[in-house]
Amino acid sequence: MAASEHTYAVFVDDNFDYMDEERRYKLGDFDTMDEAVAACKRMVDEFLAAKVDPDWTPAEQYQQYTQFGPDPFIVTGDPDVGHPPFSAWGYAKERCQQG
Numbered sequence: 001m002a003a004s005e006h007t008y009a010v011f012v013d014d015n016f017d018y019m020d021e022e023r024r025y026k027l028g029d030f031d032t033m034d035e036a037v038a039a040c041k042r043m044v045d046e047f048l049a050a051k052v053d054p055d056w057t058p059a060e061q062y063q064q065y066t067q068f069g070p071d072p073f074i075v076t077g078d079p080d081v082g083h084p085p086f087s088a089w090g091y092a093k094e095r096c097q098q099g
Contacts, residue, residue: 008075009076012027027043047070058099
């Protein structure tokens with residue numbers, strides 16, 4: 001199966017309601033991994049811009065995200081992507097450290 005025949009579904013969990021699968025929703029299906037990753041990054045960036053005080057330390061910003069932010073993740077049958085294909089927590093930590 002060619003990579004273009006795979007879809008990349010983005011689902012979103014809520015860090016505030018961690019492990020509550022009833023709060024999970026599907027953001028959408030994407031044709032490429034790059035599009036799916038971009039959608040995930042956009043969600044994290046939007047939360048950080050709206051809900052995190054830029055005067056907080058990187059650790060405080062990251063804590064706010066891990067307690068209350070969205071946790072988008074990618075589900076795909078594409079064997080060529082790693083597992084997990086995207087880590088919202090890892091991306092958020094990186095963004096908080098960048099300031």
